[in-house]
Amino acid sequence: MNVKVEDWQVKQMKTKWGSCNIEKKRIWINLELAKKPERSLEYIIVHEMVHLLERHHNHRFVAYMDAFLPNWKALKAELNRLPVSYVDWEIECQTSQSSPVSPIFARIGKAVGKGFHQVATFISY
Numbered sequence: 001m002n003v004k005v006e007d008w009q010v011k012q013m014k015t016k017w018g019s020c021n022i023e024k025k026r027i028w029i030n031l032e033l034a035k036k037p038e039r040s041l042e043y044i045i046v047h048e049m050v051h052l053l054e055r056h057h058n059h060r061f062v063a064y065m066d067a068f069l070p071n072w073k074a075l076k077a078e079l080n081r082l083p084v085s086y087v088d089w090e091i092e093c094q095t096s097q098s099s100p101v102s103p104i105f106a107r108i109g110k111a112v113g114k115g116f117h118q119v120a121t122f123i124s125y
């Protein structure tokens with residue numbers, strides 16, 4: 001993609017799967033994606049990275065998505081069928097130290113290693 005992400009973090013978010021700060025080249029990924037298929041995570045990462053190339057959801061944005069992730073429309077439709085839940089994660093995080101966090105780090109590492117280069121490795125939770 002030839003895009004450099006300076007920083008990325010996993011956060012709990014109530015309404016969004018991911019967000020992107022274009023000026024700071026920073027991407028936030030919803031912790032909830034750890035429960036979704038890996039392809040959903042990849043879709044969100046690509047979507048947010050494309051925002052580093054194009055801020056708006058316009059025809060340029062769509063063209064980038066088509067180029068980088070040709071099946072993105074199906075992935076988006078699938079993810080939109082899944083609600084962004086939040087409350088049950090709080091409970092899980094309190095009762096289990098490692099399980100909610102480590103799988104998503106492993107998955108992001110895999111997704112990032114598979115498709116993207118020069119991604120900063122700073123993680124905070």
Ligand SMILES: [Zn+2]
Nearest residue numbers: 047048051057
């Ligand atoms: Zn967007």
